Every structure is written in C-alpha cells, then in structure tokens.
Amino acid sequence: MPQHGFLDSTPRDSAVFGYAGVAAAVAGYCLLTLALLFSKKKTPAPLPPSPPGEFLLGHYRAVPIDAPFKRYAEWGEEYNSDVLFFETFGTKWVVLNSVRSAIELLEKRGSNYADRPRFVMFEEMGWSPTLTWLRWGPKYHLHRRALQPPFTKAKARQYTALQRKEALICCKSMIEDTSNSGWLNAVRRCSVAIVLKIAYGLDVDGPESPWIDLAEKSASAIGKAGAPGSSIMDLFPSTRYLPDWLPFMERLRYAHTWRAAIQNITELPFKASLSQMASKLDRRFFTHNGIASLNEKLNEHSQADFGLEDIKGAAATVLIAGNDTTAATVTLLILYLMQNPHVQRKAQEEVDRVVGRDRLPTWEDTPNLPYMNLVLQETYRMNPLSPLGIPHASVKDDIYEGMFIPKGTIVYQNVWAMSHDPSVYADPFRFHPERYLPREEGGNGEPLPVGNFGFGRRICIGRNLAENSLLIVLATMLATVDIGWPLGPDGKPTPFEPEWSLRGQATVMPFEASVTSRSSKSEALLNIELDALHNTVF
Numbered sequence: 001m002p003q004h005g006f007l008d009s010t011p012r013d014s015a016v017f018g019y020a021g022v023a024a025a026v027a028g029y030c031l032l033t034l035a036l037l038f039s040k041k042k043t044p045a046p047l048p049p050s051p052p053g054e055f056l057l058g059h060y061r062a063v064p065i066d067a068p069f070k071r072y073a074e075w076g077e078e079y080n081s082d083v084l085f086f087e088t089f090g091t092k093w094v095v096l097n098s099v100r101s102a103i104e105l106l107e108k109r110g111s112n113y114a115d116r117p118r119f120v121m122f123e124e125m126g127w128s129p130t131l132t133w134l135r136w137g138p139k140y141h142l143h144r145r146a147l148q149p150p151f152t153k154a155k156a157r158q159y160t161a162l163q164r165k166e167a168l169i170c171c172k173s174m175i176e177d178t179s180n181s182g183w184l185n186a187v188r189r190c191s192v193a194i195v196l197k198i199a200y201g202l203d204v205d206g207p208e209s210p211w212i213d214l215a216e217k218s219a220s221a222i223g224k225a226g227a228p229g230s231s232i233m234d235l236f237p238s239t240r241y242l243p244d245w246l247p248f249m250e251r252l253r254y255a256h257t258w259r260a261a262i263q264n265i266t267e268l269p270f271k272a273s274l275s276q277m278a279s280k281l282d283r284r285f286f287t288h289n290g291i292a293s294l295n296e297k298l299n300e301h302s303q304a305d306f307g308l309e310d311i312k313g314a315a316a317t318v319l320i321a322g323n324d325t326t327a328a329t330v331t332l333l334i335l336y337l338m339q340n341p342h343v344q345r346k347a348q349e350e351v352d353r354v355v356g357r358d359r360l361p362t363w364e365d366t367p368n369l370p371y372m373n374l375v376l377q378e379t380y381r382m383n384p385l386s387p388l389g390i391p392h393a394s395v396k397d398d399i400y401e402g403m404f405i406p407k408g409t410i411v412y413q414n415v416w417a418m419s420h421d422p423s424v425y426a427d428p429f430r431f432h433p434e435r436y437l438p439r440e441e442g443g444n445g446e447p448l449p450v451g452n453f454g455f456g457r458r459i460c461i462g463r464n465l466a467e468n469s470l471l472i473v474l475a476t477m478l479a480t481v482d483i484g485w486p487l488g489p490d491g492k493p494t495p496f497e498p499e500w501s502l503r504g505q506a507t508v509m510p511f512e513a514s515v516t517s518r519s520s521k522s523e524a525l526l527n528i529e530l531d532a533l534h535n536t537v538f
C-alpha cells in the first residue's frame with residue numbers, strides 16, 4: 001500500500017508495542033513525566049484546545065488507531081477549533097483540521113514548519129539518506145536540490161512517452177487477464193515500471209519481475225513500522241542499543257527483521273543500474289545523471305557534496321515514494337468508476353468526443369478532457385491517501401491566533417477533514433465530479449481539494465510526475481476498457497462493499513472487478529500502438 005512511509009497516525013505505539021512493553025515503558029516515563037509536570041513553565045499564550053488526557057499517559061490512549069482522522073475532525077467540531085493540541089510522554093503534536101490553518105502555518109510560515117520529527121526507528125531500519133525523513137538542515141536542502149529539478153512541471157514532461165507506453169501495457173494486460181483480480185497486477189506493474197525506469201533506467205520485464213516483489217516488500221516493511229517518531233527509540237534514542245529480545249523492544253526487533261528488505265531496495269536496483277550504465281549512460285535517469293555528475297566533480301578534483309550514499313538514498317526515495325502511491329490512486333479510480341457507472345460513461349464519452357475512436361489518447365490530450373480531470377480531483381478528495389499527511393515539525397516556538405505552538409511540536413495535516421468538511425463540500429461522501437463546475441454549468445462551484453500532496457516546503461516533489469501518470473493511465477483506461485462489478489459464477493455482476501485499511505494510510509483493500517475490452521477496435525489500436533513503440537527506448 002502507498003508508502004511515503006509513515007504510517008500510523010499519531011505518536012502512539014500500542015499496535016506493535018504490546019501491553020508488556022507499554023507497562024515497562026510507562027514505568028520509565030512516569031519519572032520523566034512527573035519531572036515534566038513539576039517543571040512545567042508558563043506558556044506565553046494558551047495552548048490550542050485539546051480533549052482531556054489521562055494522568056501521566058496524556059493522550060496516549062485517547063486517539064483511536066483506526067481512522068484517527070475522523071476522531072480528530074469530530075474533536076475539531078466539539079472544541080470549535082481547527083487546531084487541536086495533544087501530548088503524551090513529552091511528545092507534543094497538533095492537528096490542523098482546516099485548509100486555512102494548514103496554509104497559514106505550513107505555507108505562510110513555511111520555514112518554521114519544514115522540519116520532520118526524528119525517526120530513530122527508521123534509522124535503525126537501515127535507510128540511506130532519504131529526503132522524506134531528513135530533518136530540516138543542510139543535508140535536507142542538498143537532497144531537495146537534487147530531487148526537485150527533474151520533476152518540475154516542465155521537466156516531468158520528458159517522461160510522458162514512457163508513462164504512455166506503460167499505460168498501454170497496463171490496459172492490454174488488464175484485458176488479457178480475464179480473472180476478476182488480474183487488473184491489480186497490471187496496475188502494480190505499471191506503477192513500479194514508471195519509477196524504476198526514471199530512478200534507475202531499469203525495466204520491469206513482466207508481472208513476475210523481481211523488482212515488483214522487492215518494491216512491495218519494502219512498502220510493507222514501512223507500512224507496518226508504526227508512526228514515525230512514535231517508538232520507544234524515537235522517544236529515548238539510547239534504547240536502540242538495548243538487546244532486541246527484551247519484551248518491550250518489539251519495535252527494535254521489527255526494525256532488525258525488516259532491515260534486509262530496506263537494504264535490498266536501496267542496494268539491488270542501484271547495483272543493477274551501475275552495471276547498466278557502464279555500457280550505456282543515459283542522463284535522463286536519476287542514478288545515471290547522479291553518477292555522471294559525481295565523476296565530473298572527481299575529474300575536476302572538486303568537492304562533491306552529493307556522494308554515492310546520497311544518490312543511492314535519493315533513487316530509492318523515488319522508487320518507494322512513487323510506486324505505491326500511484327498504484328493506490330489508480331486502484332481508487334477503478335473503484336469509483338466501478339461504483340459510479342454514469343461517471344464512467346460520461347468520461348468515456350468525453351474521450352470519444354475529444355480524441356475520436358481512431359487513435360488512443362496521448363498526454364497532450366489530457367488538458368482537453370476537463371471532466372476526466374475532475375474525476376481525478378474527486379478521487380483525491382474522496383480518499384486522500386495520507387489523511388493526516390506526513391508529519392512536519394516546528395523549528396521554534398510560535399503563536400497562531402492567540403494559541404501557543406511550542407518548538408518541536410509534530411504537525412499533522414488532517415487532509416481528510418479538509419476534504420470532507422460539509423460546509424465546503426455538499427454531501428461530502430458522494431462521488432460527484434460535477435461539484436467543482438461553476439453554478440452556471442450546473443455544478444456547485446466547490447473548490448478543488450488541496451493537501452493530497454502535502455503543504456509548504458515539504459510538498460511532494462513527485463506530484464507533477466504522479467499526476468501525469470494518473471491522467472495518462474486514466475485516459476487510456478477510459479478509451480480501451482469497461483470497468484464493472486466482478487462477475488459471479490452465474491456470469492452476473494456482483495456488487496459488494498469494499499474493505500478499507502485506515503491505519504495511518506487510507507487505502508482500499510484489494511478487490512475484484514471486471515475489466516474488459518471496450519471494443520474490438522480499441523483493442524486493435526492498443527496492439528498497433530504498442531507494436532509501434534516496441535523498439536522505442538525511453
């Protein structure tokens with residue numbers, strides 16, 4: 001499931017910590033908390049409102065593990081505040097429930113909220129320097145400067161031919177695999193193939209490619225690692241040196257168990273890429289360009305800031321951050337198109353009208369498909385993959401609308417609350433792309449959702465690339481396949497309620513769907529266009 005890698009929702013550990021661990025840790029924390037209680041300084045302004053906490057434990061048990069973003073939204077209503085404050089064992093966090101507060105703090109005061117909490121647990125898992133986890137500082141700036149330029153709106157265009165080819169392969173595979181879950185393999189393959197190529201210049205040969213398995217294993221390793229900044233090691237870094245068999249060190253054991261998956265995703269594609277570039281260097285690919293620049297610096301005898309470990313970590317970031325998120329969003333698109341056949345028909349008609357039925361859509365067509373674009377926006381709004389964002393952290397004390405936000409506070413953005421606010425979005429649980437149209441065109445004139453890719457200085461560097469992939473895949477699907485409820489043994493469609501995983505990331509669990517060819521003509525076009533691209537090198 002989608003990984004930028006953070007995953008639980010708040011700084012609590014209980015899912016993997018276990019009661020023995022909690023008891024032992026609590027005993028240790030008691031002293032610290034008592035000390036904190038007695039040493040509490042008067043704050044320069046009141047803290048933001050917060051629900052009642054428990055003696056010593058603070059809000060440790062107050063926040064639900066499942067769908068915490070919904071509870072945070074309810075608390076926002078209850079306390080009539082779009083900023084809420086929580087604290088447990090000295091760790092403080094605020095939750096921003098409105099677009100307004102997110103923009104005011106994370107964008108307008110961006111430099112003060114551009115830090116991340118320290119993730120000792122992830123360090124223990126063996127990550128190379130990775131932009132997503134880096135603290136605000138020189139190393140962070142170095143990585144952002146290396147990773148941002150290839151993915152600006154203008155630069156991301158260089159990859160659209162690759163994305164289109166992968167979209168064609170994806171739709172062809174969906175049609176060929178007639179099982180009710182075959183489409184899922186096609187989507188996973190497509191998402192890995194795009195970022196593997198861009199990061200390393202490597203190809204995914206087929207649905208059985210070891211790169212797909214590798215990407216999924218590492219995603220799973222991060223997915224179950226718990227909230228960043230929440231483990232006992234994050235609270236007390238020296239506990240990382242304790243033996244991992246101790247009963248309350250489950251998270252350390254977990255980190256050691258999954259270390260291999262993280263090392264593999266960091267090392268193996270990098271090694272393969274190095275041997276590939278020995279015979280053919282192509283600077284469009286991240287590792288190729290990074291190594292070539294490094295060599296140039298070495299040849300000039302000048303100091304290279306961005307070393308081998310940095311290139312390795314940054315390439316792995318692109319692979320990990322880019323594949324699961326894209327696959328999860330395409331999966332949501334398929335779900336909503338299946339559940340809303342009238343939307344699917346309308347979007348297909350738009351593609352037929354604009355592109356015609358004698359060719360398949362290209363990336364250049366996508367700006368001319370406004371309804372299709374709204375289908376994607378509505379998908380972002382209905383289910384933001386990171387309903388609480390990736391946590392930022394404050395660099396220094398701040399006062400916002402009379403509320404004190406201490407230095408080092410973790411900041412969660414409740415994107416789910418923002419996009420389900422009934423005062424902004426009428427009937428917010430209805431999938432209704434027309435809601436964004438102006439009133440004179442029959443819509444509600446509601447604002448496009450924001451926050452799906454984060455806010456401020458830490459906003460997702462891959463958002464242009466991701467959106468291009470999503471639009472090309474969506475346009476190609478609309479042109480070539482019909483998506484419907486899965487067929488039962490009697491050949492009849494069988495509607496069902498999908499299951500969701502709402503811990504940290506919000507994703508729909510794998511589900512069955514019938515994905516069939518739209519027409520023999522569109523299928524023939526798929527084959528013709530793919531044959532024409534057969535020998536094209538991206």
Ligand code: HEM
Nearest residue numbers: 131132318321322325390453454455458459460461462466
């Ligand atoms: C649908 C696809 C995607 C979604 C929904 C998504 C979402 C996000 C979110 C919510 C953040 C956190 C931003 C913040 O802290 O405010 C983020 C950060 C990031 N994303 Fe994405 N992302 C997607 C695709 C990608 C792709 C394709 C790449 C790679 C090219 C990528 C690379 C990154 C990186 C490196 C960061 C960390 C930025 C930093 O900490 O400065 N993402 N993304």
